[in-house]
Amino acid sequence: MSDLSRLSFNSQTAKHWPLPELIDAAGRGGLGGVGLWREPVREAGIDRVAHLVRSAGLEVTSLCRGGFFTAADAATRQERIDDNRRAVEEAALLGARTLVLVCGGLPSGSRDLAGARGMVADAIAELAPFAGDHGVVLAIEPMHPMYCSDRSVVSTLRQARRLAERFPPEQVGVLVDAYHVWWDPELVDELALLDGRIAGFQVCDWVTPLPAGVLTGRGMMGDGVIDLGALRREVERSGYSGLTEVEIFNARLWQRAGHEVLAEACRRYLAHVA
Incomplete structure (x- = not known):
C-alpha cells in the first residue's frame, strides 16, 4: 500500500470500534494520526488513550468536540464555557493539536441569529487565552447552512x-x-x-440525493460529488501542512467491522484525496 503517513483516521468513522484496537490498527497500518472524540476517550481512560497514541507513534489531529456556546440563559452558557475549559485540558493531555468547535445553533425558542452569533464570539474570546496557555488551538468549524438552526450559526469560511x-x-x-x-x-x-x-482538514463526500438521515449519511470518499483532490491541493496551497483526517458519519459504516472501514478509508484516500 502507498504512503499513508499524511492520513489521520477519525474514530467517529468506525464509531463502535474500541479505541485501543483502533489506535493499534492505525499505528500498524502506517497512518500518521487519529482524530478522537471526548466521550470514547473518557470511557477508555484519557491517560490510557494518551499512552496508546504515543506508543503507536501517532498524532492526535483533533479532539471533538467543544463549542455549543449558545443557550437561552447565562447560567447554561457559563456551564458550557466551563465544559470547554475541561475539553481544552483534555486535548492538552492527549497532545491534540486542535479542539474542534461546533459552535451551536439558535437557543431553543429563539429567532435571534445575530444574538446567537454574538454568544459564540463572546465565548471564544473568553476561552482563547486559556487554550493558548495549554498549547491548544480552538478550531472553529463552519458548518453547512442547513445546520445553522441547531448545530452552528457559523456557516461559511468567511464567517469563521x-x-x-x-x-x-x-x-x-x-x-x-x-x-x-x-x-x-x-x-x-x-x-x-x-x-x-x-x-x-477533514474529508468525506457529499452524496446526492441526500439520504433521509442527513447527519449520518455522509459518503466515503469517491461516493459523491466533491473533488477532494483539488480541495486538498488548495488547502495545502494556503499553507496547511498537517494531516488529512477522514471523518465520516454514516450509519451503514457503523454496522461494519472497524478494520474493514479503516482499510476502505485508506484505499479511498489514496484514490480520491492524496
Missing part, C-alpha cells in the same frame, strides 16, 4: 475566518471540513486568506 482573525493564530484557527465547505463559491479565495489559520 473573520471570527478567528480577532485572536492570535496559536489560540484560534479554522477547521476546513470538505462536507461543509465544498459548495461555497468563495472557497478558493477564502482558503487563500486563511494562510496560517487552517487548524485541520
Whole structure:
C-alpha cells in the first residue's frame, strides 16, 4: 500500500470500534494520526488513550468536540464555557493539536441569529487565552447552512475566518471540513486568506440525493460529488501542512467491522484525496 503517513483516521468513522484496537490498527497500518472524540476517550481512560497514541507513534489531529456556546440563559452558557475549559485540558493531555468547535445553533425558542452569533464570539474570546496557555488551538468549524438552526450559526469560511482573525493564530484557527465547505463559491479565495489559520482538514463526500438521515449519511470518499483532490491541493496551497483526517458519519459504516472501514478509508484516500 502507498504512503499513508499524511492520513489521520477519525474514530467517529468506525464509531463502535474500541479505541485501543483502533489506535493499534492505525499505528500498524502506517497512518500518521487519529482524530478522537471526548466521550470514547473518557470511557477508555484519557491517560490510557494518551499512552496508546504515543506508543503507536501517532498524532492526535483533533479532539471533538467543544463549542455549543449558545443557550437561552447565562447560567447554561457559563456551564458550557466551563465544559470547554475541561475539553481544552483534555486535548492538552492527549497532545491534540486542535479542539474542534461546533459552535451551536439558535437557543431553543429563539429567532435571534445575530444574538446567537454574538454568544459564540463572546465565548471564544473568553476561552482563547486559556487554550493558548495549554498549547491548544480552538478550531472553529463552519458548518453547512442547513445546520445553522441547531448545530452552528457559523456557516461559511468567511464567517469563521473573520471570527478567528480577532485572536492570535496559536489560540484560534479554522477547521476546513470538505462536507461543509465544498459548495461555497468563495472557497478558493477564502482558503487563500486563511494562510496560517487552517487548524485541520477533514474529508468525506457529499452524496446526492441526500439520504433521509442527513447527519449520518455522509459518503466515503469517491461516493459523491466533491473533488477532494483539488480541495486538498488548495488547502495545502494556503499553507496547511498537517494531516488529512477522514471523518465520516454514516450509519451503514457503523454496522461494519472497524478494520474493514479503516482499510476502505485508506484505499479511498489514496484514490480520491492524496
